[in-house]
Amino acid sequence: MMLLPGSPVPDLTDHWLPNPPESAPAPGTLHLWSIDLDRSDFRHYLSQDELTRASRFTLEPPKSRFIAGRSALRSILGHYLATPPLSVRLKYGEHGKPELADQAGDIHFNLAHSGHLAILAVSCDCSVGVDVEKIQSRRYMLGIAGRMFSRDDYRLLVSLSGADRIRRFCHLWTGLEARHKCLGTGLFTPTLASEDAMPCGENFIPEAGFCGAISMQKEIPKTENWTGFKFQ
Numbered sequence: 340m341m342l343l344p345g346s347p348v349p350d351l352t353d354h355w356l357p358n359p360p361e362s363a364p365a366p367g368t369l370h371l372w373s374i375d376l377d378r379s380d381f382r383h384y385l386s387q388d389e390l391t392r393a394s395r396f397t398l399e400p401p402k403s404r405f406i407a408g409r410s411a412l413r414s415i416l417g418h419y420l421a422t423p424p425l426s427v428r429l430k431y432g433e434h435g436k437p438e439l440a441d442q443a444g445d446i447h448f449n450l451a452h453s454g455h456l457a458i459l460a461v462s463c464d465c466s467v468g469v470d471v472e473k474i475q476s477r478r479y480m481l482g483i484a485g486r487m488f489s490r491d492d493y494r495l496l497v498s499l500s501g502a503d504r505i506r507r508f509c510h511l512w513t514g515l516e517a518r519h520k521c522l523g524t525g526l527f528t529p530t531l532a533s534e535d536a537m538p539c540g541e542n543f544i545p546e547a548g549f550c551g552a553i554s555m556q557k558e559i560p561k562t563e564n565w566t567g568f569k570f571q
Contacts (some may be wrong), residue, residue, distance in 0.1 A: 340455075341523075346355060348510070348542050348544055348550075349541075349542075349543040349544065349562045349565070350543070350544040351371065351373075351543055351544060351545055351546075351565075351567045352473065352544060352545070352546050352547060353366070353418075353492075354567050354568045355373045355568060355569040355571060356524070356566065356567060356569065357568075357569055358568075359415075359418055359568055359571075360412075360566065360568065362446075362503050363419045363446055363461070363463050363567070364461055365463070366460060366463060366464055366465065367560050368560055368565070368566065369377060369461070369462055369467075369553070369559070369560045369565045370460070370461040370462075370565075370566055370567075370568065371434065371458060371459070371460055371461075371469075371543075371545075371553075371565060371566070371567045371568070372411075372458065372459040372460075372461070372567070372569075372570050373458060373545055373546070373566050373567060373568070373569050373570065374407070374411045374456070374457040374458070374570040375455055375457065375500055375570075376400075376403075376404040376411075376450075376452060376454075376456065376457050377400065377403075377404070377407075377458065377492060377544050378407065381407045381411070382385055382409050382414075382418055382547045382552045383406055383409045383484060384409070384413040384414060384417075384424035384425050385406060385409055386422045386425070386429070387412065389409050392405070393405055393406050393409075395418075395461055395517055400466070400505075402423065404452065404455070404457075407457075408450060408457045410424070410471075411457065411459070411570050412437075412448075412450050413425065413427050414570070415459060415461075415570065416439070416446070416448065416562050417568065418444070419446055419461070419543075420490065425502055426528040427439070428440035428441055429512060432523040432527070433523070433541045434524055434525050436449070436522055436523040437450075441509075445463065446461060446463060446465050446559070447461070447463070447464070447465060447467045448460060448461045448467065449468050449469045449520055450468050450469070451469045451470045451471045451516075451517075451520070451551070452471065453471045453472045453473045454473050455470070456471060456473075456546065456549055457543065458545055458551055459570075460553055463553060464496050464555065464557060465555055465556045465557050466521055466522070466523070466538075466555070467521060467553065467554065467555050468499040468516075468517040468518060468519065468520030468521030468522070468538075468553070469520065469551065469552070469553050469554070470512075470513040470514075470516035470517040470520060470546055470551060470552050471549055471550070471551040472504060472509050472512060472513050472536045472549065472550055472551075473509075473514065473548060473549055474484045474506055474509045474548055474550055475505065475548060476505050477508070480496075480505075481493075481496065481497065482490070482510050483512075484496050484508060484511070485513075486512055487515060487526075488515070492511055494510070497510060506550070509550045510552070512549050513542065513550055513551055513552035514542060514552040514553070517551075517552040517553060517554035518538055518552075518554040519539050520546040520554070520558075521538045521540075521554040521555060521556060522538065537558075538554050538557075539554060539557065539558055539559045540552055540554040540557060540559070541551065541553055541554075541559050541562075543548050543562075
């Protein structure tokens with residue numbers, strides 16, 4: 340379980356800095372970026388394969404949000420690497436997790452989005468996974484929980500009701516997603532049925548109405564060693 344009953348969840352709502360960092364995160368620290376995908380002033384930085392993916396979207400705003408998210412990702416990685424966004428080369432794992440094709444092992448990152456909000460996590464220590472979700476009710480919530488969560492988490496969820504149950508489900512779901520994204524595996528990977536097989540994880544609040552989770556393959560830095568930036 341990522342979130343114990345009554346335990347505080349780091350709230351980053353008012354802690355996003357407007358200016359970018361001067362360098363990549365130092366060992367033992369973590370950078371998080373908040374990206375508003377509905378901004379109208381994004382400059383587009385997409386590779387040919389990303390342009391092809393964007394062309395497959397038939398609806399707005401999913402198409403514009405995809406373009407904004409990938410452009411922001413390239414801009415931020417380009418900032419760390421001191422290179423133009425379109426010079427950032429990416430490769431993809433078996434389940435689609437992007438990584439830097441060059442600079443292997445130096446900068447680890449992961450991007451997640453829900454609605455207008457995207458969160459990018461960056462670490463120089465090890466592989467990282469992040470997820471973000473809008474806090475809202477879902478159909479078949481208990482059925483999903485019974486299939487995907489541990490027995491203890493399921494029992495706790497059943498004991499709750501209303502907004503408390505919805506909030507706890509979203510925290511648990513983002514935690515599960517972040518851990519699988521950290522490993523670059525699919526959500527239904529059988530080898531991850533045991534909690535012991537999972538990397539470390541911690542929940543956080545990126546802004547009002549949303550919840551998020553961060554996961555790493557080693558102990559996650561204490562929240563005082565997290566720094567949040569607002570993508571401008």
